[in-house]
Amino acid sequence: MTAWLKKSILKKKEPDNQWIKCPDCAEILYKNLLIDNINVCTRCGHHFRLSPDGWLGYLVNRGTFKEINENIQSVDPLDFSDAKERYVDKLNRSMKKTGMKSAIITGVGKIGKQKACLGIMNFAFLGGSMGSVLGEKVARLFEHAIELSLPVILISASGGARMHEGIYSLLQMAKTSAAIRKHSEAGQLYISIMTDPTTGGVSASFSALGDIMIGEPGALIGFAGPRVIEQTIKQKLPPKFQTAEFLYDHGMLDMIVNRKELKSILIELLTFFG
Amino acid sequence: MTAWLKKSILKKKEPDNQWIKCPDCAEILYKNLLIDNINVCTRCGHHFRLSPDGWLGYLVNRGTFKEINENIQSVDPLDFSDAKERYVDKLNRSMKKTGMKSAIITGVGKIGKQKACLGIMNFAFLGGSMGSVLGEKVARLFEHAIELSLPVILISASGGARMHEGIYSLLQMAKTSAAIRKHSEAGQLYISIMTDPTTGGVSASFSALGDIMIGEPGALIGFAGPRVIEQTIKQKLPPKFQTAEFLYDHGMLDMIVNRKELKSILIELLTFFG
Amino acid sequence: MSVWEKIEELEKQIDKFKSLSVEEHIEVDEVIVILKEKINDLHKNLTSWDRTRMARHIDRPKFLDYVPKLFNYFQEIGGDRKFKNDNAIICGLASLDKRKVVVIGQEKGKDTSDKIYRNFGMSHPEGYWKTIRVMKLAEKFGLPLLLFVDTPGAYPGIGAEERGQLVAIAENLYELSGIRIPIIVTILGEGGSGGALALGVGDRLLMMENAIYSVISPEGCAAILWRDASKAEQAANALKISAFDLKEFGIIHEIIQEPGGGAHKDFNAAADKLKKSIKNSLNKLVKVPIDELLDQRYNMLRKFGVFKEK
């Protein structure tokens, strides 16, 4: 059992008497019921963020997931410190907090009757920011999928680049895009699922290169962050700007899928292309 | 000497005392001087339409042009008559008037030191409308260019489809596009020059498929005719709408070239890609 | 009385006999059979203008009506990845019984609000860019492509011209002429001008019996050549735009027979026939080596046209 799986089981043992308020409909939701409902508000359908273990539990057939490259870890190539702390300290805090070594879990599992390579990002790990490790794990995932002649499903959630790794962070966009091209040239399917939020370098590289691109309802998806845009153009952004619905209307997504229907849609797609 | 060449020489013998008013600057231009200036207003630079013989005289090295497929002629596959006359009668009138058998001249010639396949449309022949003959001659031109490993330069001027040939007219769009693809797959260069006007089926097939697309200043270029659009949207069209300049701004053209500079630009392009 | 009016009259008679049969228990089945045959005979004599009216009939089944009849799986996929998801063209992954295909169809819409949503089946450039995006997806996975045509034409508007309707249509023709998958085109209703042709290039061209396919709308042709848009009937007939005309010209491969009175009179029967024809064509096309198929496609496109030489 990997560290994060242990951690996720531990989490389940936390006190149950926790309540969460839905930001869309203001309903007070019982946390365990929300988890049972794959973090979708039982009243209005608001999609809360879902952790990698939540995603795996929902999508992947029990006991079929084999993680790969779980031991790749970040280093601090720039010896970077910001105003408050050193990057290495920040990393250690995040690893402790999330029980994960990076912002993504990659591996192979079964969804329905189909085997697929899976990547699931974790926004809780430094905002799902892309550094060398994320880029490397994504590239290896696609290379693994080429070797095994498998499709890739990648669930994105990212605030952008891991600035602390400087230029290395930026270059992951090129690295992952190149690996996806290899996978595509091998004739394999890639389904990209964009969850809240998918912005910055992740949005403008592997997330945007799916044969099929799926957005979650209401998810923030865009290249530039909304605040940066507001500062640049010096005006308020229109409502719904950079939501999945906005992107769909503008031709960037194949479909918007409610989380509850996502599994069956994925099974159908894997079967169709399989 | 082909029929149209004879005719064009005859034309030159017409009385010289003719004057033309420039629609842009209202200057009264002496016709022979205008012809010497390749039909560009000597005062404001307005580009008048240029006949195929005018184009050949300007662009192609003297004595190097060999026409091909000059004997392809229209028939009347639908036995078509409109309110006024039969299509065959209309055709005969146009042939007499222009001394040409169709709305395009195709052949091989030298421009500077480079050999090229050339197609030059004649708006005076039934508004440069595209029927079976135009489509066939364009397709054969590209096939000829594949055989000879030559680039193609095609100068368009067309009001749209030759309705009198019904569905045959429409299908020339597909036929010519397919031939261009073969030529492109053979690695050859195609330069499309759009002159006033290039609209309808011609604009949305071979004219729009150049590796390099050049527009003449002020030329009307578009798919739908301006009147059709006005009737549909029930409002006036903005100024400069569907001009070459408008198309350039919207990313459809590589460049707008003054007729006087066109020859040297073409020689440079042929040399560059040659 | 025009052929069209005769048919309508006969249809009324059939309805009368049917109610007689139900209400008065008079056995008139034989009469109804004869009347239906009569209608079928008359149908063969419908003019291009009659076909135009049929092709535009308010009850005529649209692309989205055919989808559930033809396919046991259909998943719409959207987007040109550049500007907008054009709702006048619908793309999807589909299963035709056991065969996986990619489907692109023009949709005019049903009721008023749907028609507006679909822009009456008239695409902007983004619709054609979407088809290119989706046909390349089909090519990547070696899936046959089914194209369904039903449009008055590409939309003639400011935005459409700004965004290069001419390039978008030309690129569709260019791509379809060489894409390395089998393509079947079906003209369902109105095959209007370049906007239809942009989805009209394939290895096999099917046409519903009451569909039309024309270089210009009858009204447009009448306005230009008759200088009177109300002369659309003359123009339609002069243009020879019916399925029977196009079959005679050797341009389409097959006419899909419709029930008397049009596809909407017995939509199940019409859709069944179409499905059978598509399946037959598909079964043949998938057996042809792809390079041979592309040669055939090119030769077919190359032969379009009539002219004399010398």
Added chain:
Amino acid sequence: MSVWEKIEELEKQIDKFKSLSVEEHIEVDEVIVILKEKINDLHKNLTSWDRTRMARHIDRPKFLDYVPKLFNYFQEIGGDRKFKNDNAIICGLASLDKRKVVVIGQEKGKDTSDKIYRNFGMSHPEGYWKTIRVMKLAEKFGLPLLLFVDTPGAYPGIGAEERGQLVAIAENLYELSGIRIPIIVTILGEGGSGGALALGVGDRLLMMENAIYSVISPEGCAAILWRDASKAEQAANALKISAFDLKEFGIIHEIIQEPGGGAHKDFNAAADKLKKSIKNSLNKLVKVPIDELLDQRYNMLRKFGVFKEK
């Protein structure tokens, strides 16, 4: 006194000595030579922030300045064929002495109106679609591709997001990673974020001595990590964005030396050096079989990144 200020002081001294030499006929050439060497030495010690100021210097040569210095033939070609001709990216056919190449460069503009026209070198999606269109033209004719980077970043605006900045940039990365022609990237000034990277994938990466290449602008990084945009200097230095940093990281292949005080102090010398380097690289790249070149390109991209395993 910062290194930057020291250099400025020395430059002033040189000017003084020069005028002495002219006006008073005092022979101080030797002094000037020594001072220039001093400046060159100091240059090596410029911080990332100093380099940022150099890269953004008002007099710094822009892409269009380099064009006539590098190429004996240059013909701009425009258009994405879809939406707009983005003036922040310029594409052209060019001859580098006798070698034909295709050139794509980011242009920030010179004076105010030109800067506005060029949108300060910040592209919209149509700029990136234009580059894809043009690089495919280069690929068709087997022409090497020269990319020139100088941008604060892709434009962050409503239209840019509406038209899919994210897809446009991603598609550029995708296409460049596999396009079957040699590519040389030169970072001329500011290599800002994804907007720069979109033109930053190639077989050989050159960087002007005073150019910078960064995942985020120093100001942006300071605003986020220092919660204070005025801490840009700290951020720049922490981000390590100078050519010397990137050379040390093994990310760029070559630093193009600039004259003391920056490329604008002796632009001919700077352009000459760049031309020589591009020609050298090109001569090597065109000899590599294309499949091998693509393998090398992939391996280079694949190796970007530092991490530990286990």
